[in-house]
Amino acid sequence: MGLVDGKVAMVTGAAAGIGRATALKFAGEGARVVVSDIDIEGGEETARMIADAGGQALFVACDTSDADQIDALVAKTVDTYGQLDCACNNAGIEGKIMPLVDQTMDNYDRIMAVNARGTFLCMKAEIAQMLKTGGGAIVNLASVAGLIGFPGLSPYVASKHAVNGMTKNAALEYGKAGIRINSVCPGGIDTRMLDSLAEQATQGAQDSHEMLDPLHPIGRIGVPDEVAGAIVWLSSPAASFVTGINMPVDGGFVAQ
Numbered sequence: 001m002g003l004v005d006g007k008v009a010m011v012t013g014a015a016a017g018i019g020r021a022t023a024l025k026f027a028g029e030g031a032r033v034v035v036s037d038i039d040i041e042g043g044e045e046t047a048r049m050i051a052d053a054g055g056q057a058l059f060v061a062c063d064t065s066d067a068d069q070i071d072a073l074v075a076k077t078v079d080t081y082g083q084l085d086c087a088c089n090n091a092g093i094e095g096k097i098m099p100l101v102d103q104t105m106d107n108y109d110r111i112m113a114v115n116a117r118g119t120f121l122c123m124k125a126e127i128a129q130m131l132k133t134g135g136g137a138i139v140n141l142a143s144v145a146g147l148i149g150f151p152g153l154s155p156y157v158a159s160k161h162a163v164n165g166m167t168k169n170a171a172l173e174y175g176k177a178g179i180r181i182n183s184v185c186p187g188g189i190d191t192r193m194l195d196s197l198a199e200q201a202t203q204g205a206q207d208s209h210e211m212l213d214p215l216h217p218i219g220r221i222g223v224p225d226e227v228a229g230a231i232v233w234l235s236s237p238a239a240s241f242v243t244g245i246n247m248p249v250d251g252g253f254v255a256q
């Protein structure tokens with residue numbers, strides 16, 4: 001018996017990293033999964049990995065900074081599998097590391113468009129659908145950068161604080177409608193994004209393990225599957241009384 005047996009789950013940014021691990025975990029725990037990303041090749045590969053393991057998955061291309069594409073993604077999910085029970089709004093970008101004074105507004109606008117506005121648009125479309133069937137569960141990808149600051153990352157930090165704020169607000173608005181809405185706040189997780197951040201922060205002098213393993217109280221950065229486990233649990237009936245939280249999954253990073 002899986003944690004999400006019989007459910008239909010949708011994951012954005014699921015061509016790689018945390019999104020791919022989450023799509024695989026949803027399928028492993030019994031859900032039919034809509035895999036979505038702007039990266040078509042990677043997204044189709046994730047769907048294939050699920051099918052090869054005996055699960056059911058469909059890939060749908062979607063840029064989460066575009067409202068029409070998000071509406072089409074939710075419509076395709078319902079057309080194919082009849083409902084939407086669990087949604088993980090994972091697509092995100094890191095942008096460029098620079099002190100605030102040197103930040104370009106292009107960098108700020110793009111980060112906000114994908115991370116903050118994209119998550120807002122996804123929730124709008126997902127909640128509208130979930131209201132039709134009487135409930136559901138949403139997990140947004142924030143970050144430890146949604147709880148505390150990181151010098152050089154002001155647009156990213158702003159976008160992830162926005163995700164945590166809109167998560168709490170949506171949870172208040174839709175709790176009585178049977179929709180639970182939470183976020184996870186990962187620490188350093190071994191993905192392309194973390195490699196890019198470490199490369200930028202140290203000008204290539206250190207990789208993400210050298211730079212970030214010692215900064216986590218648990219002694220290492222995490223792996224995508226460790227975040228996926230928290231996301232699928234939060235999405236499942238096992239978390240039926242949990243809503244409106246911004247849950248660190250960070251090896252103790254923000255406990256310091």
Ligand SMILES: NC(=O)c1ccc[n+]([C@@H]2O[C@H](COP(=O)([O-])OP(=O)(O)OC[C@H]3O[C@@H](n4cnc5c(N)ncnc54)[C@H](O)[C@@H]3O)[C@@H](O)[C@H]2O)c1
Pocket residue numbers: 012013014015016017018019036037038039042062063064065090091092093094114141142143144185186187188189190191192193194
């Ligand atoms: N890796 C970390 O250390 C870490 C820590 C905290 C939070 N996060 C958050 O977790 C999420 C996933 O990060 P990751 O580390 O797996 O990154 P990643 O770069 O490995 O994967 C991100 C995926 O999102 C997709 N994507 C980017 N822009 C998109 C768009 N506009 N529409 C649809 N898809 C888009 C990419 O194609 C990619 O497949 C992000 O929201 C990130 O901010 C990551």
